[in-house]
Amino acid sequence: MGVERLRGGTKKGVYRLVTADESSVVAYVWSAAENYWPASPAVEGPFSHADGVDLFVGAVEALEPLGVRTPRVLWVERDHRGLGGADVALVEDVRGPTLEEHIAHGDPVFVEGVLGRLGEVLAAMGTRWESGVGKVSRPLVRDRSGAELVVERALVDLAEGARRRPELAEVASAVEVRLGALFERVGPRFEHGLVHGELGPDHVLVDPSGEPVLIDVEGLMFFDAEWEHAFLRVRFGDLYRYLERPGLDPARTELYAWAEHLSLVAGPLRLLDGDFPDRAVLVGIAEHHLGRVLALTRG
Structure with missing residues (x-):
């Protein structure tokens, strides 16, 4: 029923999606259109580009057993056809504040x-x-x-x-x-x-x-x-x-x-x-x- 762009990073879009029952989730969208960084040579190791749904899901899975709280992952889709091949994750809307x-x-x-x-x-x-x-x-x-x-x-x-x-x-x-x-x-x-x-x-x-x-x-x-x-x-x-x-x-x-x-x-x-x-x-x-x-x- 409604979409609100939230303050995100420089490599993904972050949107609050409001549903008909007035609940909400947050969508993370990884695509070339959401990434503001100029193209640069690939780097291996710890300082490789921190960009993409696989890194996000892997991080959540590594932190969860330690009791470290992140927004709960509800749904993931890679190569979303409706968004031009973007990767998308829907997560719990933790409204904060920060x-x-x-x-x-x-x-x-x-x-x-x-x-x-x-x-x-x-x-x-x-x-x-x-x-x-x-x-x-x-x-x-x-x-x-x-x-x-x-x-x-x-x-x-x-x-x-x-x-x-x-x-x-x-x-x-x-x-x-x-x-x-x-x-x-x-x-x-x-x-x-x-x-x-x-x-x-x-x-x-x-x-x-x-x-x-x-x-x-x-x-x-x-x-x-x-x-x-x-x-x-x-x-x-x-x-x-x-x-x-x-x-x-x-x-x-x-x-x-x-x-x-x-x-x-x-x-x-x-x-x-x-x-x-x-x-x-x-x-x-x-x-x-x-x-x-x-x-x-x-x-």
């Missing part, structure tokens, strides 16, 4: 409770591990370390960002040296837990009982916890104290923080080459993280 909205406008005591439960979710995800790294529904990389792959990706992001922003080009050599020095300090790692990969408060819905519900889980992968926690520190700021995990490797965390800043410069700038609608948001993200890279380099 944890980001609760933090901005909600009761601080309620938010603390949700954050505490989110910390428990992260701990549960760390209990399932693999010796390799990569997306849960794809072959794992076992012959190269997570840190090696992070540095490789960071150098690509550095080159792409420097090509677009002269300020980054001016410090590119110093950044490359810093990445190399940090990599040398990182020890071997043989166990890798599950990480969301992009877990900001906007990727957590809160159900009526106050339970966190993870969304945009297609990037779920076996990887170093430091990758997740470097991102959590950026996105949660002072509230990260509720999510801290003891025993993280400081050198690995610092290396991954640099890499994520570079990714959050290069990624938005790539999207700006296309027709992504919220361009001011992309510019803001790129500018913020460019500022962080410049400050770290000069500091």
Whole structure:
């Protein structure tokens, strides 16, 4: 009876479908028309494209036995003829709000409770591990370390960002040296837990009982916890104290923080080459993280 486009990611469309009895479900739609990323060479391993219904279903199936809540999957159809061959999943409509909205406008005591439960979710995800790294529904990389792959990706992001922003080009050599020095300090790692990969408060819905519900889980992968926690520190700021995990490797965390800043410069700038609608948001993200890279380099 009604369709409402919701705020989604950059690789799929998200729609609320309202039925005749006034109940609702959410449709995830994966198709070329819903993907704003420009074409790029295929990449294997943990940083391969987090796009598609198979990654989504695989992530839900990996998280469910751990007690990690995601929107319940109701129906999946691949190559939907009525949508030009798009893949579609209908899922439970968890109306939220997001944890980001609760933090901005909600009761601080309620938010603390949700954050505490989110910390428990992260701990549960760390209990399932693999010796390799990569997306849960794809072959794992076992012959190269997570840190090696992070540095490789960071150098690509550095080159792409420097090509677009002269300020980054001016410090590119110093950044490359810093990445190399940090990599040398990182020890071997043989166990890798599950990480969301992009877990900001906007990727957590809160159900009526106050339970966190993870969304945009297609990037779920076996990887170093430091990758997740470097991102959590950026996105949660002072509230990260509720999510801290003891025993993280400081050198690995610092290396991954640099890499994520570079990714959050290069990624938005790539999207700006296309027709992504919220361009001011992309510019803001790129500018913020460019500022962080410049400050770290000069500091």
